[in-house]
Amino acid sequence: MSVDAVPVLQVRDLRTYFNTLDGVVRAVDGVTFDVGRGETLGIVGESGCGKSVTALSILRLIPPETGRIVGGSIRFDGRELVGLDEAEMKSLRGHRISMIFQEPMTSLNPVLTVGTQIAENVVRHLGVSWRQGLDRAREMLELVRIADAARRLDEYPHQLSGGMRQRVMIAIALSCEPRVLIADEPTTALDVTIQAQILDLMLELKEKLGTAIVLITHDLGVIAETAERVVVMYAGRKVEEASVSSLFAQPMHPYTRGLMRAIPRLDIEADTAGRRPRLQEIPGLVPILTRPIPGCAFADRCGFATDRCRAERPPSVEVRPGHEVACWETARVAEAA
Amino acid sequence: MTAYIVRRLFATLPVMAVVAVFVFFLVRFAPGDPAAIIAGEDATADAIAAVRAKLGLDRPMLEQFVIWTLHLLQGDLGVSIFSDLPVSRLIEQRLEPTVALTFSTLFVAVALAIPIGVIAAWKARKLVDRLAMAFAVLGFAMPVFVLAYVLIWLFSVKWGVLPVQGYSPISQGLWPFLEKLILPSVALGVTYMALIARITRASMLEVLAQDYIRTANSKGLATDRVLLLHALKNAAVPIVTVIGIGIALLISGVVITETVFNIPGLGRLTVDAVLKRDYPIVQGLILVFAAGKVLVNLAIDISYAFLDPRIRY
Ligand SMILES: Nc1ncnc2c1ncn2[C@@H]1O[C@H](COP(=O)(O)OP(=O)(O)OP(=O)(O)O)[C@@H](O)[C@H]1O
Ligand code: SF4
Numbered sequence: 001m002s003v004d005a006v007p008v009l010q011v012r013d014l015r016t017y018f019n020t021l022d023g024v025v026r027a028v029d030g031v032t033f034d035v036g037r038g039e040t041l042g043i044v045g046e047s048g049c050g051k052s053v054t055a056l057s058i059l060r061l062i063p064p065e066t067g068r069i070v071g072g073s074i075r076f077d078g079r080e081l082v083g084l085d086e087a088e089m090k091s092l093r094g095h096r097i098s099m100i101f102q103e104p105m106t107s108l109n110p111v112l113t114v115g116t117q118i119a120e121n122v123v124r125h126l127g128v129s130w131r132q133g134l135d136r137a138r139e140m141l142e143l144v145r146i147a148d149a150a151r152r153l154d155e156y157p158h159q160l161s162g163g164m165r166q167r168v169m170i171a172i173a174l175s176c177e178p179r180v181l182i183a184d185e186p187t188t189a190l191d192v193t194i195q196a197q198i199l200d201l202m203l204e205l206k207e208k209l210g211t212a213i214v215l216i217t218h219d220l221g222v223i224a225e226t227a228e229r230v231v232v233m234y235a236g237r238k239v240e241e242a243s244v245s246s247l248f249a250q251p252m253h254p255y256t257r258g259l260m261r262a263i264p265r266l267d268i269e270a271d272t273a274g275r276r277p278r279l280q281e282i283p284g285l286v287p288i289l290t291r292p293i294p295g296c297a298f299a300d301r302c303g304f305a306t307d308r309c310r311a312e313r314p315p316s317v318e319v320r321p322g323h324e325v326a327c328w329e330t331a332r333v334a335e336a337a
Numbered sequence: 338m339t340a341y342i343v344r345r346l347f348a349t350l351p352v353m354a355v356v357a358v359f360v361f362f363l364v365r366f367a368p369g370d371p372a373a374i375i376a377g378e379d380a381t382a383d384a385i386a387a388v389r390a391k392l393g394l395d396r397p398m399l400e401q402f403v404i405w406t407l408h409l410l411q412g413d414l415g416v417s418i419f420s421d422l423p424v425s426r427l428i429e430q431r432l433e434p435t436v437a438l439t440f441s442t443l444f445v446a447v448a449l450a451i452p453i454g455v456i457a458a459w460k461a462r463k464l465v466d467r468l469a470m471a472f473a474v475l476g477f478a479m480p481v482f483v484l485a486y487v488l489i490w491l492f493s494v495k496w497g498v499l500p501v502q503g504y505s506p507i508s509q510g511l512w513p514f515l516e517k518l519i520l521p522s523v524a525l526g527v528t529y530m531a532l533i534a535r536i537t538r539a540s541m542l543e544v545l546a547q548d549y550i551r552t553a554n555s556k557g558l559a560t561d562r563v564l565l566l567h568a569l570k571n572a573a574v575p576i577v578t579v580i581g582i583g584i585a586l587l588i589s590g591v592v593i594t595e596t597v598f599n600i601p602g603l604g605r606l607t608v609d610a611v612l613k614r615d616y617p618i619v620q621g622l623i624l625v626f627a628a629g630k631v632l633v634n635l636a637i638d639i640s641y642a643f644l645d646p647r648i649r650y
């Protein structure tokens with residue numbers, strides 16, 4: 001196997017739990033995936049399915065007061081991150097692996113200038129002078145197409161729009177040319193037009209810098225436009241993984257199928273009030289994560305569920321090359337299509 | 338920024354004017370006739386009237402007020418009833434010890450409180466945090482004079498490393514000046530330290546839960562940079578506010594400390610003047626204390642603009 005073929009990130013059976021007053025929340029409960037060099041991997045799933053916790057686990061930023069990675073392995077460039085000492089972890093964060101967060105309005109420090117917030121990352125990891133750090137910051141602002149970059153360096157986040165702040169976050173995250181960029185719903189909080197601009201920008205810079213992207217979203221539309229491969233998560237577990245073309249051509253997991261039916265269809269006429277007909281949502285509720293689920297997490301909402309589904313957890317199996325599904329009834333589901 | 342400061346400085350004038358009017362009438366309507374007190378217990382009505390005329394207290398109230406105000410604007414606070422010395426000179430003589438004590442106390446309190454509060458927040462709910470907060474509660478509960486006597490007993494009487502009491506002006510050498518300030522500043526600073534440390538912890542805890550702290554950590558920044566720049570700067574506004582409130586408390590604390598440590602400052606002057614009903618001195622002191630508080634308040638307000646760029650000025 002050549003060096004290039006070794007995935008830059010390998011997540012194996014990751015389990016991250018939180019201790020809460022209601023009990024142990026199994027936020028991530030056995031998730032496995034690889035990210036190839038320069039690849040864009042999408043992670044999709046409903047709110048609360050453990051996408052952000054997966055991302056924070058990779059950076060080892062789970063708040064230690066409540067949460068803990070209780071099992072599994074995360075390898076970056078072949079190096080195990082679970083249990084790696086904090087000093088080494090710090091030298092990877094923002095340098096080799098960086099992250100863009102869900103909330104552009106609150107993710108930047110309100111009392112520090114944009115220039116400081118970019119430059120400190122560069123100075124921290126590349127060991128350059130503060131002056132050079134600021135030069136790099138200006139360069140990065142130009143790269144993310146913020147007009148008048150030199151002046152913006154001295155501005156504070158409250159002087160920027162949401163879209164601009166997310167551009168600044170991208171500038172920070174890419175300032176040391178990381179191998180992996182984890183983008184946790186980078187556009188969810190933004191206007192539709194801005195969303196497209198930000199996604200295009202990320203993809204363009206990814207090509208330029210050779211960075212792999214883990215793009216987290218609950219929007220299959222975003223996945224279709226940007227990702228090469230996709231992991232579908234449900235209740236802290238991976239239920240399906242496939243190339244984007246294979247997933248959209250033939251989704252295999254009943255949950256994925258439900259998600260696809262829930263995509264807003266732009267070709268359906270809006271009514272006079274501007275509302276589109278109600279989306280077909282998946283009936284039922286997401287399971288409570290504090291209760292151990294012995295079988296398939298989707299069983300309560302699944303039309304194909306059997307007694308075995310409720311008793312035994314389905315393993316993830318390859319049904320086509322590169323297409324994995326965790327479901328006991330794959331054959332029946334495929335026929336029903 | 339300079340224009341803002343000048344503007345704010347002018348804005349304090351009406352406040353000071355109100356204080357001045359208040360001070361004037363407060364004394365005029367206070368119980369007890371100053372003329373009778375000065376004239377002595379066995380004085381005749383004529384003698385009292387003579388004193389009253391000398392003090393100008395027989396003139397119409399409005400006239401008295403105009404004269405008093407005109408003098409005040411020239412920096413003339415009147416003359417002490419008992420010593421016949423100008424009030425402004427009496428206050429000036431006592432100003433240095435009080436200002437020195439206030440600032441050294443402030444220094445001790447802040448220098449202890451901020452690190453304690455930051456570390457407690459950083460290690461929240463761990464042993465260090467509990468110890469720090471127990472220390473803070475103890476400090477807050479401890480009466481100043483008790484701590485003062487304990488400190489004097491330990492450092493002066495038992496070990497003999499620091500002077501028992503007194504004050505040495507800065508003009509007579511830095512070390513003698515500092516040496517005598519250490520015990521009173523610590524005694525007075527501890528209560529105050531406790532207050533600032535608790536606010537620092539609370540404010541830091543809130544800030545440490547914010548998204549931008551997670552962002553700072555996602556950059557792999559050193560812990561001290563995250564705590565002292567990213568978090569503390571955001572947590573600073575409430576801390577500075579409490580420091581300002583504390584200065585007001587400090588002024589009343591100074592009265593006790595100056596008495597215990599035998600420091601000839603404004604606190605002692607206040608006690609003496611009030612006991613003797615030396616009205617001109619009391620008036621002068623109220624004005625000076627009020628001006629001090631107004632200036633501190635102003636300094637705090639201006640510091641907000643430096644700490645938080647979202648505050649418009
Ligand atoms: N600090 C925490 N303490 C306790 N529970 C947590 C904590 N962080 C996350 N969780 C729980 O973990 C589960 C997964 O949360 P996560 O934030 O990963 O969801 P998500 O997939 O990112 O959802 P969204 O689309 O809303 O961002 C949720 O049930 C959440 O309540
Ligand atoms: S394993 Fe059973 S319950 Fe789960 S998705 Fe497949 S059919 Fe449905």
Ligand SMILES: [Mg+2]
Pocket residue numbers: 051052053102184185
């Ligand atoms: Mg999330």
